[in-house]
Amino acid sequence: MTADGETGAATVERHKLYEDVLAILTGTLIVSLGVVIYSKAVLLTGSTAGLALLLQYATGTSFWLMFSLVNLPFYILAIKRLGWLFTLRTFLAVSLVSLFSRLTAQWVEFARLEPIYAAVVGGGLMGMGLLVLFRHRTGLGGINILAIYLQEKSGIRAGYFQLAVDLAILSAAFFVLPPANLMLSVVGATVVNMMLAINHKPGRYVGVT
Template sequence: MAVHTKLDDAQALVYGTTLAAFGITILTHLGLVTGQTAGLAVLISYATGWGFAPVFFTINLPFYWLGYRRMGLAFTVKTFLSVAAMSALVQVMPAWIDFAHLDPAFGAVLFGMVSGSALLALFRHGASLGGIGILALYLQEKTGFRAGWTQLVFDAALFAVALALRDWQTVAWSFLGALVVNLVIAINHRRDRYIAT
């Protein structure tokens, strides 16, 4: 089990939320979608014209109680800070970054790599970006329905809705990006390979 100082945790939250915000900036610049809570917020922002940042922050609010009950106070506070920081950064980052050209295929892969790395940093320091992952763990504990299946069903529904809002090529590139995120996490988020000294 890795032991981190408060300074370790703070830098990881800054690193993770900054990378996550950069990933969302890439995603929304290309008009792509993704899975989980961020994907829901992106779809709502596309459908309504509301900004991603306030939608993402608001969607996460109901999940903190579940996070507290399932994962404890430290996790919930770190997650709240991560969601708030990412929301703030997503709001201002387009003023700091301008893409003259970004190929959708490369952008989808880059989004996946950056976002996967961001989530790894947060996970390894006892935080997340909230939402559906917390709900999935809660349902698994209460009903026995596997968390991975809950997330898969949710993402399948999101991508089905995305097909009604976006063309199939955009949804296909979006799927590639989401696949890369999940591969980065699946390959690298293993406690037996993570040893702090």
């Protein structure tokens, strides 16, 4: 209610350019730290980051390179379905995660890292970083883009497709990771999704870009 008793309409304030830039830098730095923790503990997450980690464990190729490569085919879909602006933001975010994950591994060294701690804290960091990016209309590409495309093209629910892909990645990990690491990866994935489910709800944040 306004001071004179009338109901005032909520004013939505758009994000400024510098706010978007700072958010993308902050979000990708946080995600990168989570990825480095997972890589050190030999854990797995979902989506393209999980696929890149799985390929790293299976082939010995660095995460930053695999993450960049697995995202490349999806940019065409992003341009067609989500527009140039979203695609550029996504490309920037993916590139920064690739860069920061490589640099963070040089900046931070863990003498000892308990796997359960890595699963919870690493998952929490990735969830927080994704939350920052989502609130500035930025994603980390790949599977999310394909999920949106298939939902529009074939009516396949994006959430179900994303879940199926994550399950496929975890299933493939049976041949790469020890069972204990696989179970902890499930714990970490739960932390990531809970972080987003609790904090990324319609109406709780109205800033737009």
